[in-house]
Amino acid sequence: MKSPLIKLLATLVFASSLGFRTGLAQTQSGKEPPKAVSVTGCLVKGDEPKEVWLAEKSGRIYGLESSKIDLNAHLGHRVILRGYVLPEGKEEAGEEAQEQNKTGKREAADFRVLTLKMISTTCTH
Numbered sequence: 001m002k003s004p005l006i007k008l009l010a011t012l013v014f015a016s017s018l019g020f021r022t023g024l025a026q027t028q029s030g031k032e033p034p035k036a037v038s039v040t041g042c043l044v045k046g047d048e049p050k051e052v053w054l055a056e057k058s059g060r061i062y063g064l065e066s067s068k069i070d071l072n073a074h075l076g077h078r079v080i081l082r083g084y085v086l087p088e089g090k091e092e093a094g095e096e097a098q099e100q101n102k103t104g105k106r107e108a109a110d111f112r113v114l115t116l117k118m119i120s121t122t123c124t125h
Contacts, residue, residue, distance in 0.1 A: 034084045036114060042123035043074045054081060066113040078120040086110040
């Protein structure tokens with residue numbers, strides 16, 4: 001009696017582990033990892049406390065995120081940042097469009113900073 005029950009249990013365990021592996025493989029290979037890019041501009045104070053933006057010559061503004069680099073220490077500096085542009089949800093995009101009307105400036109995207117290289121201690125375009 002135990003033999004068919006053990007076989008059934010072993011089959012179920014094996015089948016469920018295959019499903020888990022397949023799901024994991026699809027999650028990992030379904031999206032390509034984002035490619036790191038470089039952006040150049042001046043670090044300026046954002047709208048919120050402790051918020052820092054990168055303003056490019058073109059007028060494009062990135063909201064910056066970094067857990068390792070003290071971006072506030074480089075306010076007013078011209079820098080090259082390397083990192084990832086982060087996609088925004090529809091809700092965030094709508095909120096930022098409303099903010100544009102108030103401040104006249106709008107973040108084009110959020111940017112996760114991996115490295116910072118200072119070009120100049122002043123921002124002259």
